[in-house]
Amino acid sequence: MTSGDLFLQQLINGLNLGAMYSLLALGFTLVYGIMELINFSHFNVFMVGAFIALGVLKLMGMDGQTVILSGLPLIGVILVTFVVTMFATGMIGVGIERVLLRPLRAVTGPAAMILTIGVSYILFNIILIGVGGDTRNFANPLPSITWAFGGANLRLRDVLIWFIAIVLMLGLTYFVQYTKLGKGMRATAQDPEAARMMGVEVDSVVGLSFFIGSALAGASGLIFGLYYNYAKVDMGFSAGLRAFTAAVLGGIGNVPGAMLGGVLIGLIESSSSQLIGQAWADVIIFSILVIVLVFRPAGLLGRQAPNKS
């Protein structure tokens, strides 16, 4: 490999990681944008999503890595798995909001955030008891198509993950900016009281944002599985923490910011593994986060929002 190839390959590696973190970061940022709540259960909704997708694929007869599909069956299987997984995790999100968080909405302080940490551990332990702690092999129906650029390889799944990340981000941006419900969400974000007076159904808007955020976590879980071919009960923590960092780095509450933060962290991770050592990746990521926050407390793309009160 020439150093040019090496650079290109590490760039591809970094963008893959970035796309994954960005997708997860979107869910954090959406819920934070509406409720100013850091939803730590997101980590493990993502993990549960991967296991739901694993189950759905199993039901369709894909267990292990032996079945490779192409053409319409491939698209069909992937689409069905996406829809079922996103709906299921979306409903988990709605359930968490409706049953646990709504009674706490009037409570100020960190109670709601602590509660999401608790929910996160409950989800973790449900899967640990129900499925077990071993790494599960994730069925992969994607054909392994690779394009070579000199010594660097670009795989079909790399392209797929970028494509899905971009589509979901554009869809979310459109939804939040231009649809009536999206406008309701932004209104709720700015001032729930005034939004309610203007006829926005705040409860359903909050429920919806949890649905979308958790459905995105489910989608990331499925993509993670298709990409890395495994699902494991502890997968939520490190991916989730970096995604959360991506959201903060980009400016929490800001959708393009989450994408930018994710891609940056992915690139930092791959380049620090190349240049210094994998063990130092976290140190570098979090040092950069600290530096950015010192100089731009609202994150790279975040704006100092006018105070809600």
Next chain:
Amino acid sequence: MLSRRSAFKAAAGIAAAGTFAITEAAHAADKVVKVGMDLSLTGADAESAARVGNGAILAFEDANKYAEVPGIKFDLVKFDDGTATAGQYDPAQAATNARKMVSDKGFIAALGPQMSGAGKAMSPILSEGNLAIITPSSTNPDITDPKFAAQYRPKGKAVYFRTVTTDAYQGPNMANFLAKTVGIKSVYILDDSGAYGVGIADSFERRCKELGLNVMGRDRLDPKAADYSAVLTKIKSLNPDALYYGGVGQAGVKLAKQVYEILPKIIKAGGDGIYGVELLKGAGFPAADGWYASNASPHKDEGDKKIKEFSDRFNARFKGSPDDYTLTMYVAARAIIETVKVLQAAGKPVTRDTVRDGLQNVRMANSLIGPVEFDENGDLKNKVISVFQVKKDAAKPLDNMDDQFAYVGIAPMS
């Protein structure tokens, strides 16, 4: 007619009398001795922990059923050193468990832990209490190394016994195997940051340098990270003959998958941390194919009648096949039973002090893993490192270790 209250009293009285009578009849003279078993029953290693623990359960169930030691009943008490927050074994929890065992005089010996990190936390506490433990799988050499006696056995006597060889032999012997048998010239080394992984990778690296191999680099993986493609891309650009991974399955299965994608042709090897069902189930084929793995115990020989008989018995009781570490656990439990048997036959008291001294001199010439004797540090005298290679056998179950890990042989000694 009895009133409700008096009916209840009468029933309770009969029940109490009944229980009393049965206890008296069956266990009139039996003394119950407790054996603690510390395993990582929560978290990433839960399934292998259960398989290993079943080896001890089987040994004590049989000893009790056939009254092997007249007058003694064994009570195996399980302790879990895994926590949900750690997601795997937690040394702090292991230390707590050791304290619980030491503080109860009913415990005469202990089994476990699986992981060296837990062993390092437990050993000093057990030494203070003079409670002997036998580990079926923790292979970090420091714990029994006399150099570190002040740290791990402050009371001086060996309390940490093993039915496995240590990494002091596992890493170097694998280096010998790769250099002499496979014929590699250069290698890149990875570890998973754990006590076990770093230790085995260090000893491997030292031996590689002695053998004159070109060690092209060494990196440390974060076991919780999902993506190792960046470091593997770096290795690809260096183009070494082989990749050695010191660590357990948590990072290992993810590494195996990504190595297959990025470095499909490289020779890859690891320690007993990847010798397990997890590699087959988690990484799957074709990613698992071709990995060499060492194990710090003699291999259970399929042709051996004793082992066949054990596997059948195990399968009938637990519905699954035993690992090699199930065997070492079974043998560890047997060592305790044998020791107690000898003490009882000699009319000596069965306490933790006598059991510790007894273990030091226990001799099992014909156990499932061959001759078992412990040296003055607690290490197994018989030091054998077995080498295996994953070779896909499509006709057999793809997640069965015995079918998919082909036994290559015993690694050359240094």
